Amino acid sequence: MDKDQQGRQEELQYLEQTERLLQTLLNRELDQLDQRKEALIEARRDMWENTVHASQDFAQLTEMNQYLAGVNQQTAGYVNTLRQVEKYRRMIGAPYFGRFDFVEDGYDEVEKIYVGLHTLTDPASHHIFVYDWRAPVSSIFYRHEPGRAAYEAPSGIVEGDVLRKRQYKINEGNLVYFFDCNVVITDQILQEILSQNASPKMRTIVETIQKEQDRIIRDRDTDLLIVQGVAGSGKTSIALHRIAFLLYEGHQSRLQWNNVLILSPNAIFSQYISHVLPELGEENVAQTTFDAIATAALAEPFIVESRAEQLETLLQSGGNPSRQRAIAFKGSRAFLTLLDRLIDHWAHREIAFEDVYYDSVTVETGQQLKNRFLNNKIGLPMAVQLRRLEETILKKIPPLQKRRRQRIEKIVAQSEGRDFEIKAFSRLLSMKETKALRRRLHRFTRVDYRHLYERLFTDPPLFARLARGLSLPEGIAEAMASASASASKSAGNATGSSGMLGGLFAETGERLRQGRVAYEDAAPLLYLKFRLEGCSLYSDIKQVVIDEAQDYTPLQYAIFALLFKEARYTVLGDICQSVEREGDLRLYDDVVQILQKPKTLRLDLNKGYRSSQEISAFARRLLAKEQGGLSFERHDEAPRIERAETEAAMVDAVARHAAASLEAGFGTVAVICKSQREAERLHSRLKGKHPVQLIQPHEGWVEKGVSVVSAYLAKGLEFDAVIVYGADKGRYASDLDRRLLYIACTRALHRLTLCYCGEISPFLTASASPSERRLPM
Numbered sequence: 001m002d003k004d005q006q007g008r009q010e011e012l013q014y015l016e017q018t019e020r021l022l023q024t025l026l027n028r029e030l031d032q033l034d035q036r037k038e039a040l041i042e043a044r045r046d047m048w049e050n051t052v053h054a055s056q057d058f059a060q061l062t063e064m065n066q067y068l069a070g071v072n073q074q075t076a077g078y079v080n081t082l083r084q085v086e087k088y089r090r091m092i093g094a095p096y097f098g099r100f101d102f103v104e105d106g107y108d109e110v111e112k113i114y115v116g117l118h119t120l121t122d123p124a125s126h127h128i129f130v131y132d133w134r135a136p137v138s139s140i141f142y143r144h145e146p147g148r149a150a151y152e153a154p155s156g157i158v159e160g161d162v163l164r165k166r167q168y169k170i171n172e173g174n175l176v177y178f179f180d181c182n183v184v185i186t187d188q189i190l191q192e193i194l195s196q197n198a199s200p201k202m203r204t205i206v207e208t209i210q211k212e213q214d215r216i217i218r219d220r221d222t223d224l225l226i227v228q229g230v231a232g233s234g235k236t237s238i239a240l241h242r243i244a245f246l247l248y249e250g251h252q253s254r255l256q257w258n259n260v261l262i263l264s265p266n267a268i269f270s271q272y273i274s275h276v277l278p279e280l281g282e283e284n285v286a287q288t289t290f291d292a293i294a295t296a297a298l299a300e301p302f303i304v305e306s307r308a309e310q311l312e313t314l315l316q317s318g319g320n321p322s323r324q325r326a327i328a329f330k331g332s333r334a335f336l337t338l339l340d341r342l343i344d345h346w347a348h349r350e351i352a353f354e355d356v357y358y359d360s361v362t363v364e365t366g367q368q369l370k371n372r373f374l375n376n377k378i379g380l381p382m383a384v385q386l387r388r389l390e391e392t393i394l395k396k397i398p399p400l401q402k403r404r405r406q407r408i409e410k411i412v413a414q415s416e417g418r419d420f421e422i423k424a425f426s427r428l429l430s431m432k433e434t435k436a437l438r439r440r441l442h443r444f445t446r447v448d449y450r451h452l453y454e455r456l457f458t459d460p461p462l463f464a465r466l467a468r469g470l471s472l473p474e475g476i477a478e479a480m481a482s483a484s485a486s487a488s489k490s491a492g493n494a495t496g497s498s499g500m501l502g503g504l505f506a507e508t509g510e511r512l513r514q515g516r517v518a519y520e521d522a523a524p525l526l527y528l529k530f531r532l533e534g535c536s537l538y539s540d541i542k543q544v545v546i547d548e549a550q551d552y553t554p555l556q557y558a559i560f561a562l563l564f565k566e567a568r569y570t571v572l573g574d575i576c577q578s579v580e581r582e583g584d585l586r587l588y589d590d591v592v593q594i595l596q597k598p599k600t601l602r603l604d605l606n607k608g609y610r611s612s613q614e615i616s617a618f619a620r621r622l623l624a625k626e627q628g629g630l631s632f633e634r635h636d637e638a639p640r641i642e643r644a645e646t647e648a649a650m651v652d653a654v655a656r657h658a659a660a661s662l663e664a665g666f667g668t669v670a671v672i673c674k675s676q677r678e679a680e681r682l683h684s685r686l687k688g689k690h691p692v693q694l695i696q697p698h699e700g701w702v703e704k705g706v707s708v709v710s711a712y713l714a715k716g717l718e719f720d721a722v723i724v725y726g727a728d729k730g731r732y733a734s735d736l737d738r739r740l741l742y743i744a745c746t747r748a749l750h751r752l753t754l755c756y757c758g759e760i761s762p763f764l765t766a767s768a769s770p771s772e773r774r775l776p777m
């Protein structure tokens with residue numbers, strides 16, 4: 001037997017032993033699961049039969065509690081066993097994917113470390129057959145080639161030599177192949193994985209995590225980790241694997257699934273990624289969207305516009321540059337400062353503290369109240385503090401009331417026979433007085449954040465005073481002047497003026513008066529609300545993961561700082577995929593300054609793994625500014641641009657391409673439209689002819705087959721084949737359009753086709769190389 005054959009034989013034996021052990025452990029756990037299930041049913045039945053089901057009796061309640069504790073214990077045992085069963089089931093068939101041979105400094109023994117999804121230990125011999133990919137030692141597999149290597153163990157840095165590194169392809173318990181690799185994770189397996197079809201659900205990447213990705217996943221020291229990564233560089237994958245890593249580590253650091261929160265762009269995306277953590281053997285963690293936070297916090301009487309609605313309105317109105325400017329301004333750091341100044345101004349100058357009297361006694365002077373308010377030693381939110389002032393004042397009233405009542409009653413005592421009536425009268429009187437006092441107090445102890453925000457837009461001189469020295473967008477002076485003129489003419493007649501920010505004042509004020517909140521006003525309102533009233537909803541959150549970080553404004557980050565005070569952050573984004581405004585790397589500086597975390601790190605990921613080189617290169621040419629970045633070397637057909645004579649012909653072309661993609665074996669095909677309204681229209685034209693799914697903002701998720709989706713909803717998702725519908729000048733001409741087109745094209749893995757009618761989009765004339773164009777159709 002030659003060396004290779006012997007090596008293979010050894011590997012086959014190891015795999016067989018591992019599989020056998022797995023099967024034994026799985027069987028054992030399955031038996032235990034049955035027993036635990038029976039015990040649990042028994043415990044429940046006991047509780048049901050031996051306790052009363054509705055009782056106020058303390059003894060009976062205590063008895064029921066004892067039963068309940070037993071049931072809870074049985075349930076926990078059952079769930080634990082179930083988790084073990086699931087773990088072994090996940091491993092069986094492919095228990096590991098890598099191995100390295102390691103000699104630790106100071107030892108002679110060569111350790112063969114097999115790396116897989118979970119640790120597998122033989123309970124009899126304590127031999128570790130497989131190491132969890134998140135175990136400290138496993139980092140060597142992702143980070144080192146054969147040669148000197150080190151890893152960070154809980155006891156400190158461990159150094160040694162890697163003698164060999166091996167990768168395996170194991171399928172249903174069969175060793176398909178294995179090979180030794182000299183580079184950090186060879187391309188062979190990655191090539192194979194990336195050439196496959198996309199899945200309607202995001203996949204795990206444990207087998208092929210790249211060195212630079214591993215660094216992000218395993219970072220445990222940073223309080224604010226910012227990752228700027230090109231499209232398809234694995235940001236979302238990394239975010240989820242990082243959570244799995246932190247939860248694994250959390251066995252020591254006490255981070256649990258309910259301490260983690262993912263902020264995702266929309267419900268579809270949340271669905272798309274929801275399988276990854278369970279596949280990695282972790283409990284799923286909570287996800288929310290900014291929309292959901294805003295809607296919950298700004299409940300009645302507000303009707304809050306969603307981000308999808310805002311984008312849709314922008315797209316329907318040809319981009320509306322004036323609103324785009326207003327959106328940018330209302331999310332900016334300058335506006336954040338303006339809001340802080342507004343709060344300061346209100347606190348120092350506008351709260352009309354009054355002297356409080358009761359029965360001719362001064363309870364508190366206005367000055368005393370103001371001093372106490374401003375001397376906020378424990379940093380309570382202002383609205384809470386004002387309420388506490390109110391309570392303190394009200395607590396001083398009853399003794400005064402009593403004295404007054406006694407006085408009244410003395411007078412009454414002299415007028416015989418009316419005793420009862422006068423007592424009742426004096427009680428009524430003091431109740432009325434307290435009510436009136438409360439009303440007086442409310443004049444300075446209640447704050448309406450909505451009214452405060454409204455004032456910013458209905459009181460231009462106040463706006464001007466607060467905005468002094470800030471860098472304001474062009475056109476704001478004009479907008480202010482026009483608002484002042486309208487205000488002096490007639491408050492009711494105020495209408496949007498022309499100009500760069502025309503309507504900023506009048507329209508904002510008017511909308512708020514009607515109880516409607518534009519998406520760009522939701523963040524300022526929330527900021528005011530949380531700063532004034534505080535928010536303890538997320539006090540358990542210790543790790544916040546913000547995906548699509550470029551979609552949030554500095555003001556939204558300021559809200560996160562208020563919501564997740566004690567949390568650490570992982571912030572991942574790609575400024576080239578900004579939608580509403582041109583992406584700017586300075587956003588990350590703002591994030592650092594706003595979140596103010598002690599230890600901050602920014603890392604860049606410049607290599608994309610999603611799209612073929614041809615598609616990546618094509619998409620990069622769409623960008624306004626040259627963006628560096630590479631893509632994993634995987635080649636496929638060049639993107640195609642096709643012209644249709646009419647809209648109807650374009651619909652037919654799209655249908656034909658979609659069908660051809662399915663026939664070619666692609667599992668997910670997306671027809672990407674510029675807006676949701678267009679996606680809906682196209683869907684209704686296509687659905688009679690072909691099975692197609694419409695992806696909607698609030699419902700459903702990506703399925704296999706053909707989906708029609710708007711560019712902004714396709715964000716973060718991926719498809720084997722993408723067909724861009726309507727890549728013409730009429731649809732894609734502005735900078736906003738350019739960004740949407742870039743997002744649409746970067747969703748494709750293997751095929752990209754752009755169909756247009758009429759004149760081609762100027763972004764494509766510049767970006768398409770001759771081989772990518774085919775005119776006319």
Ligand SMILES: Nc1ncnc2c1ncn2[C@@H]1O[C@H](COP(=O)(O)OP(=O)(O)OP(=O)(O)O)[C@@H](O)[C@H]1O
Nearest residue numbers: 205208209210231232233234235236237609610716
């Ligand atoms: N190390 C890796 N091994 C295998 N596949 C990978 C790896 N890194 C990324 N991928 C794959 O690349 C694709 C893009 O990953 P992901 O969606 O996480 O990137 P992204 O940076 O969030 O993309 P975008 O910002 O464009 O939405 C996915 O199919 C993912 O599985």
